[in-house]
Amino acid sequence: MTDPELTADILIVGGGLGGVAAALAAADRGASVILTEEFEWIGGQLTSQAVPPDEHPWVEEFGITARYRALRDGIRDVYRRRYPLIDAAADRADLNPGAGWVSKLCHEPRIAVGVLEEMLAPHRSTGRVRLLERRRPIAAHVDGDRVTSVTLASEVGEDDVTVRAAYVLDATETGELLPLTGTEYVTGFESRAQTGEPSAPEDAQPENIQAVSVCFVVEHVDGDHTIERPADYDFWRSYTPAAWQGERMLSWTAPNPRTLELSTREFDPNPGDDALAVDADQSRNAGDHNLWIFRRIAARDLFDQGFYASDLCLVNWPSIDYFVAPVIDVPREIELERYAQARELSLSMLYWMQTEAPRPDGGTGFPGLRLRPDIMGSADGLAQAPYHRESRRIRALTTITENDVSYAVRGEAGATRYDESVGVGMYRIDLHPSTGGDTYIDVASTPFEIPLGALIPERVTNLLAANKNIGTTHITNGCYRLHPVEWNIGEAAGHLAAFCIAEGTTPHAVHASGELLADYQRELNASGVELHWPEGRVHAY
Template identity: 50%
Template structure:
């Protein structure tokens, strides 16, 4: 085993959406950056987790940073340059390659990966950015309230690197640096008594009550062929499994019916129709492309039937983490096998054996995404914590979200919590278009460690609207600019928040870089 050392001004652990945005931001301002990633694909939710962007309804016009909009434009340009689109598709100003109805930009994860590498390429080539793939953090050296170094281990070779810098950003999907560094953090569900939130649980806090994770996968369909996979080891368990959640589920997990997230009423679905699950996160609509390019649509399976809620994958022993990760894989493969063999069809038959697992879409041997889709992370104990009363429409009485004078960005999405390891059903309630306060990005004690992903100062409840793609991008990007600002002015991040002069200058920098700090007047609709 070899041990090497690397140094840069800023060290980013985690190549998530937030990590990539932070790296672009910091390098744009001339800083040197080291960035690591646990898998061999940067991009987190967009790539290794294979999930097209969940966005606010105004995203084509506003509600995302200039850099995020550039990412979206580059994805569309990638298809325009490299794919044989139909004449009608080329006329679409807002091309949606998959025409999935959950997102205005449903696309293949490999395209997002290519675009992110394009955006990072100038900094790679100039030497300003060094990227290390297949790296997991194993150790953090701390002196008082200051991180000195992070040791990462190569998951393929076993070799280790010690990374040193002046500022450290945790852009991992689960907030891995927080326990390693002794940074104060919370997990799971805070109690209603603690936060006063309308939808928080009563009684004591539930630190292991976290949103379910999902191993996503992609399928195409050939009705006259048989692509049935081998029967998964735990198929019988999952075929018969009934989620033990409150309020109650609609029956077995493997069924065409499931609760409507916002009302929990039973919703009956089908595989193929205008409101089908197939169209929900469809990555490729073959009709957007010249005849013969694709023989079938390609759909990303991130549906209620593949949410794993039997246990969390952080804050538990490693053997339990491994058991739940394997359980999540078995759940997804079992659902695919059910779709192929036992799913009821409208004609009275059973199964769709022509469903084919597209391993190439996600770049793995088993056909499942490289990393589970993570909806909830460890979260720093921050100088300011965003509560439901700040953003939830019910607690706001239908008004606007709380204004934050220290805003570093904006976002919007429902407070959308999937069924959880604490046996909660969906919690999906409306929120107002909100701001991202700088105070929520600052740990209560640590001086040079910043969150750059879903690990900011939110609660179990408000995480539900701050966890989506454009908000995570905005968090990472603003943190990248903050780190660069601190280096330029030789101040700690908390000093920027405490000083009106520094805060105004930092916010001016954000505006200059195309970060929106306030929502326009969008009216009731």
């Protein structure tokens, strides 16, 4: 049973990477924390959404926080201690269990869940962190410019819970607390007049939001594992969105994000490639020619023969991007209907792969593709949660625009350097097709910083953004939304809330005071948060 009213120093709503990082940082500094999560697994895009970590090329050396490095090290440690790796794989410091080309650390999502739980365990044992599982925010109470409490509904039939806290962190995937608390926010595309961004449209398009995707994992084994024909299969089979230039979305063909020209990939299960030779560096090689190995999360050849019957292939491709209609700022029943449609799209892609997809040998269909519900922690084999690329975004003290990070704008001068930096990140500005009919936007960026003001709303005094809901634009969200950046945002927000409680100050005061800001940044640095990139060791891509 859960008490109907709870109190803590800090309430963190959303147990994704930002939320967990915030909880660890706040608890380590001595604050009491209540952390909530809607789905069965904490970890968000890394776990319940099943997306391998999108990271920059220097991640093994620098450019991430110490706690995020501990997460990565912990994942590898599980494989070394518990899995029958071949010697050549176990001996590698940069072990990549999936040998996927999208990331230097492709792995099964459940492994990350265990490591995150382990990182939180000491604080949960002392009661400093309390995790409320399967909870979703449904209401908030506000007094002037302060949030006083948040009410959370149960996804499993328990009573509602109201939590009172001195600080509230919105670490949800879509900025769910912003409308509930009346915090001013933005959605979709801003206009060029508003932001001055060269890639922005002439008019604002608040309903033009990036695709969501429902990922899944398959293996390829003997037998016929064809699923039941999805109810909406005929619709999705014939769907030809504008960006596909007349080609069907259910295919191996999709626009090249950088050139927008149509590109046809291959799909060759268990190709017997040299898994130890995979060089997962997106700045040198996109690695998506053979979709089987692009986001592979288990390469069977790295383990004792027979341990895995097949590689495990994570499907997160353009063909499952749902952008028919937005899922943000619509009534809950419509939101759920559209999530269901996104799931139908993913199942339709699987059914097409099993029955109609062209094979390298000239035949059609891969009936040996089998869903792995056990890998995903779900009943139907799809990810527990949809993968959101875009959130509501606070109207922040500092808004990061394309002009701050784009290589075409900044050149060799590099991204805007912030005296108020609370961390670093790097990824191309990578925007998927959106609900307004837009195609990809893929713009080279320079290694960038995370300004403190991007976490702080203009008006509300005790709510902080702790996920991809910070003060970016639709365009810069495309490079600030990835795993290590989200973690860094959450870690900085959790530490800031605890710092303000201990010092008897506010986030706005920290932002405005050089002395307070310096004290806060010293603490971040001491806890392993890098505030600036090393000179001369990074480049745009």
